[in-house]
Amino acid sequence: MSADEAAALWFLVLEEGTPREANLFEEWLDQSEAHAAAWERVNAAWDCFDDAPGDEVTEVIRAAAMEVRPSARPIWPWIAVTSAAAVAGITLVTSGVLPLGPVSTGPSDVQQTASRAPLEELGEVDLETGIGERVTRQLPDGSTLHLDTDSAVDIALTPRRRLVRLVRGQAFFEVAADRTRPFSVSAGDSVVTALGTRFNVRKDATGFVVVLVKGVVEVEMGGAKRSRLRLSPGEQYVQRGETGAVSTADVEASEAWQDGFVEFDNVPLSEALVEMNRYDQRHLIVRDPEVAAYRVSGRFRTGDPLRFGRAISQIYPVRLVRQANGNMEVVRARP
Structure with a gap:
């Protein structure tokens, strides 16, 4: 043949x-x-x-x-x-797409790994999600936890304190008010503490980010020089290594993932692909430095890298090339 x-x-x-x-x-x-x-x-x-x-x-x-x-x-x-x-x-055929398959967001696919008395002490992961999964859980104190894709938390609720350790990934918290028991979230050696509020925390290999939507939180930074600061609604604290700073947050973007979307505001394509790839086993990749530097803005559905790649090809002179491992490379379109 x-x-x-x-x-x-x-x-x-x-x-x-x-x-x-x-x-x-x-x-x-x-x-x-x-x-x-x-x-x-x-x-x-x-x-x-x-x-x-x-x-x-x-x-x-x-x-x-x-x-x-x-x-x-x-x-x-x-x-x-x-x-x-x-x-x-x-x-x-002149039109169509190859589906990448459904993304589960329901609780049936979420791993709840605690084997001891539930949610009473730290030490082991209590709740985690796989790639492409999201879950929402109401905690015994009345607070609500939203856990993003490929994320894990360790939870300890006692009569004197409420503590969540974000092991990896991203979580959004709607904290039930209880002045006798502050609600704290630790990410690495930093701790975010609130009484009754709504905020988002993300932890990855480069550091962590906390975005305050409502209420007040106190952020205690770890490292060699420990310090504290308070955030007001609409502010975020971003820490990369030993360096951290407060800035105005895009609150809507920080909450978009709960509805199955991500939002980009003039970010490099390479950075956008890293975020989109968090939600699917098959990835979009880019090797060409010029293509990687293209800027991306907009709101895109998670769990569908093919749709995202097609959207980018409508904006820039690029196309998708399927790889042997199922990934797709974003390359320059032919002249």
Whole structure:
């Protein structure tokens, strides 16, 4: 069969392929420039699919590519004996997308790992979410905890104190008023304390951010020089390493993730991709420094990197190229 025919079939194999198949694909791709060019053509055809219902494109490609595929043998030895109908099937469709699958946000998929008396002492993770999951929990004191994707908390509620340790990720807190028991959230060696308020805390490898929506919180910074400060509604405290500063916050953006969105305000594409990739197992990547520097603004749904990539391609001269591991690279569009 031709290189185009093989590329079309590989397109299907990699949808649900094994690591062995991915390795075989890489070997096939490296065999000749014709293979690489054919793979580019298949991706270019896929790039034009923008508006059709989710499974239509996949089904057309599958029907064409599988027309003469033997069903009794593994797919990889047979990659050299299929039909030109595979590529023809791709070009028959002029719009559509390949779905990345649903994102669960319900409590059924959330891991609650406490095995001791619930929520009485620190030491182990009590609640965590996987990639693409979000959950809301009401705590015994009446406070509400919203936990973002790939996040974990350790909770201790006693008659004298209320303490949550943000192990990783992001959480939004709606704190029930109780002047006898301050509500504190620790992120690394810093602590945010409130009586009755609404605020967001995020912790990642670079530091932590707290955004105050309502009420008053006190932030105690750790490190070599411990200090304290108070935030007013609409302010945020951002700490990176030993350096921290208070600034005006985008409150709406800090709450958007609870509704399944993220908001960007003139940030580099590379930074936007890092945030979008938090919500899905398959990632968008960018290697070209010029493309990575493109600025992004707007409100985008989480858990759908393909939709985000298509939106970016409507703004800038870029396109998406599918990788063997399921990721997609944002590259410059052809002249």
